[in-house]
Amino acid sequence: MNDAKNLIYDGTFNGFLTAIFSAFDEKIQVANIQNEFTAQQGLFSDFEEVYTDDEKAKRVWTGIQKKSKQASSSLYFAFLSETDGIELLAYYYIQKLFSHKQKVHLNYADDIVLKINQLAKSVGREKHRMEAFVRFQMTKDGIYFANIEPDFNVLPLISKHFKDRYADQQWIIYDVKRKYGLYYNLKIVETISLELNKAHMNSIHSNDAFTEEEHDFQQLWNDYFKSTNIKSRINLKLHTQHVPKRYWKYLSEKKAI
Amino acid sequence: MSFERIREKLSILADAAKYDVSCSSSGSNRTNKNKGLGDTGTGICHTYTEDGRCVSLLKILMTNYCIFDCAYCVTRKSNDIKRAAFKIQEVVDLTINFYRRNYIEGLFLSSGIFKSADYTMERLVAVAKKLRLEENFNGYIHLKSIPGASDELMREAGLYADRLSVNIEIPTVSGLKLLAPDKKHEDFIKPMLKVKNEIIQYKAEKKIIKSTPIYAPAGQSTQMIVGATGESDKDIMYTANHFYKKYNMKRVYYSGYVPVVEDTRLPALGSQVPMLRENRLYQTDWLLRFYGFSVNEILNDTNPNLDIDVDPKLGWALRNLNEFPIDVNTAPPKMLARIPGLGMYSVGKIIKARKFGRLNWNHLKKIGVALNRAQYFMICDANEWSHKDLQPAQIKGLILQNSKGKFRASYSNQLSLFN
Ligand code: SF4
Numbered sequence: 204m205n206d207a208k209n210l211i212y213d214g215t216f217n218g219f220l221t222a223i224f225s226a227f228d229e230k231i232q233v234a235n236i237q238n239e240f241t242a243q244q245g246l247f248s249d250f251e252e253v254y255t256d257d258e259k260a261k262r263v264w265t266g267i268q269k270k271s272k273q274a275s276s277s278l279y280f281a282f283l284s285e286t287d288g289i290e291l292l293a294y295y296y297i298q299k300l301f302s303h304k305q306k307v308h309l310n311y312a313d314d315i316v317l318k319i320n321q322l323a324k325s326v327g328r329e330k331h332r333m334e335a336f337v338r339f340q341m342t343k344d345g346i347y348f349a350n351i352e353p354d355f356n357v358l359p360l361i362s363k364h365f366k367d368r369y370a371d372q373q374w375i376i377y378d379v380k381r382k383y384g385l386y387y388n389l390k391i392v393e394t395i396s397l398e399l400n401k402a403h404m405n406s407i408h409s410n411d412a413f414t415e416e417e418h419d420f421q422q423l424w425n426d427y428f429k430s431t432n433i434k435s436r437i438n439l440k441l442h443t444q445h446v447p448k449r450y451w452k453y454l455s456e457k458k459a460i
Numbered sequence: 461m462s463f464e465r466i467r468e469k470l471s472i473l474a475d476a477a478k479y480d481v482s483c484s485s486s487g488s489n490r491t492n493k494n495k496g497l498g499d500t501g502t503g504i505c506h507t508y509t510e511d512g513r514c515v516s517l518l519k520i521l522m523t524n525y526c527i528f529d530c531a532y533c534v535t536r537k538s539n540d541i542k543r544a545a546f547k548i549q550e551v552v553d554l555t556i557n558f559y560r561r562n563y564i565e566g567l568f569l570s571s572g573i574f575k576s577a578d579y580t581m582e583r584l585v586a587v588a589k590k591l592r593l594e595e596n597f598n599g600y601i602h603l604k605s606i607p608g609a610s611d612e613l614m615r616e617a618g619l620y621a622d623r624l625s626v627n628i629e630i631p632t633v634s635g636l637k638l639l640a641p642d643k644k645h646e647d648f649i650k651p652m653l654k655v656k657n658e659i660i661q662y663k664a665e666k667k668i669i670k671s672t673p674i675y676a677p678a679g680q681s682t683q684m685i686v687g688a689t690g691e692s693d694k695d696i697m698y699t700a701n702h703f704y705k706k707y708n709m710k711r712v713y714y715s716g717y718v719p720v721v722e723d724t725r726l727p728a729l730g731s732q733v734p735m736l737r738e739n740r741l742y743q744t745d746w747l748l749r750f751y752g753f754s755v756n757e758i759l760n761d762t763n764p765n766l767d768i769d770v771d772p773k774l775g776w777a778l779r780n781l782n783e784f785p786i787d788v789n790t791a792p793p794k795m796l797a798r799i800p801g802l803g804m805y806s807v808g809k810i811i812k813a814r815k816f817g818r819l820n821w822n823h824l825k826k827i828g829v830a831l832n833r834a835q836y837f838m839i840c841d842a843n844e845w846s847h848k849d850l851q852p853a854q855i856k857g858l859i860l861q862n863s864k865g866k867f868r869a870s871y872s873n874q875l876s877l878f879n
Binding site for chain 2: 305307309310311312313317331334335336337338339340341347349364367368369370371372419420422423424426427428430431432433435436437438439440441442444445446454455456
């Protein structure tokens with residue numbers, strides 16, 4: 204096991220794919236693949252730093268997509284879960300894809316396939332949640348602004364949805380946890396990072412950053428939410444199952460008034 | 461707009477609209493046009509009510525003034541409540557502002573009937589038209605078809621709305637006579653039939669002329685109240701089946717009756733809402749639409765009502781043990797779908813996975829099959845069917861012992877009522 208290596212990449216998906224490229228190209232025996240922020244010294248393996256190369260990344264990606272579109276999207280979703288050890292798991296998954304003629308990604312009885320699919324499913328669920336739970340607030344600059352704190356890194360996955368839907372308004376969706384956001388300027392979506400003193404939650408009091416009207420609409424939405432409830436059917440357990448408490452602080456309908 | 465006045469109207473007119481359970485915003489394929497606002501997709505629930513129902517649309521009445529007096533309805537003429545009416549522009553503004561903040565997928569607009577059916581329908585259509593033409597709004601619009609509305613108006617409604625619905629509310633004609641004496645059965649059918657025919661015509665023309673304006677792409681739906689008139693589950697599901705077949709309904713909704721007014725013809729105020737029954741009806745509806753069951757397999761003269769303690773698929777399986785066990789490694793999808801504990805999602809996975817080798821208990825568990833139910837009805841690799849000597853009642857007992865359904869608690873309550 205002397206020549207097993209620990210590949211270190213920059214945390215981006217392209218960086219990861221570059222690592223995969225090197226592993227295959229140089230026939231490296233991979234002990235682990237770790238991102239540079241969390242990498243830990245392995246006892247018995249050497250480090251090798253991987254420099255992200257978009258060309259190489261693209262070649263790997265096209266190869267995977269050729270194998271199966273569905274497998275490539277499961278892989279990408281699973282990668283965004285940021286789960287410990289996801290890189291190595293994803294590496295095994297890719298190995299499997301390339302070493303079989305059959306459509307191995309459909310073999311749900313296989314542990315690696317199953318795990319990738321489960322992670323992809325969780326990330327997919329979070330993507331849907333964010334498409335549902337984003338609450339824009341209109342700033343005085345005329346930008347619709349929302350903060351989110353998703354469990355997984357789903358911003359890259361929701362960009363298209365919001366761009367297609369809100370094509371005629373400027374908006375920002377900012378991931379407070381990962382400290383970056385998306386800004387749509389009526390033409391394209393850009394990645395941005397902001398200095399936010401505190402996350403703009405849907406607070407009870409009107410906030411200087413937002414228009415007067417904004418507070419009124421939140422009030423109306425809050426009222427509306429209350430009046431949709433049928434008291435004789437109340438089922439708070441089901442309610443919190445659908446709308447888990449950790450999301451409440453950004454939901455204008457859940458603020459206490 | 462004056463905020464306090466709008467606030468009051470919204471609270472009155474949302475409150476009156478909430479008994480319509482439909483909140484679907486899927487099934488349409490409207491895309492964003494000319495960089496305008498909105499699109500439709502698979503339907504997003506932006507939040508859930510405290511009773512656990514999906515909120516995806518701004519669901520309101522245009523007005524709760526009504527010239528009719530349907531016994532089961534809060535808005536009925538003789539009910540002493542606060543009345544209000546929205547202006548057309550007010551509904552448009554609310555919809556747009558909620559939509560831009562990502563609160564909703566669109567609008568569901570219904571109304572009490574004021575003056576006449578056509579006068580009411582005209583105003584609903586006016587809102588939709590304004591949203592589409594003036595605001596370039598491409599989100600979801602569901603309009604209520606007002607019973608008795610003219611063909612011309614229904615034609616126009618479908619040009620702007622994604623979905624149209626008429627709630628028949630009462631599954632039997634005799635029940636309707638008793639509870640909604642002002643309403644005629646034909647009045648419900650008329651707009652329904654018109655919309656159905658328009659949809660058929662649209663689909664035919666679309667094949668020839670690409671630019672045919674779209675017509676109600678998400679189709680029609682209807683709703684029935686459950687537990688208001690002593691109807692059987694068979695009455696309800698046969699009626700539902702009729703509407704699915706005859707009027708190409710996309711969805712039929714079942715709404716457990718919530719007593720809203722004191723009336724000797726109806727369950728008393730404070731009576732429990734039959735939520736478990738409602739749930740069983742939805743399960744049956746799914747079996748009809750997605751699992752290949754036909755209605756008379758589940759409900760017939762021998763079994764006019766659904767089991768309360770087990771779901772309809774399990775109920776059917778227990779009555780038809782001779783169809784089992786089913787071999788998951790060889791059976792066609794249609795039969796797999798009949799195994800209790802196996803959803804369509806698992807069926808799909810099994811079909812893919814079994815190409816790689818014979819599946820055993822362990823594989824099935826990983827795939828997510830509810831083995832605590834399924835085991836009694838299937839065989840897989842290296843498995844003798846160990847349950848062949850069990851009687852239906854024993855199987856049922858074993859399954860119930862080990863299950864924690866969401867209605868388990870309410871079921872045991874009801875059980876103790878009967879004991
Ligand atoms: S016509 Fe409609 S709104 Fe009026 S009382 Fe009957 S059900 Fe209610």
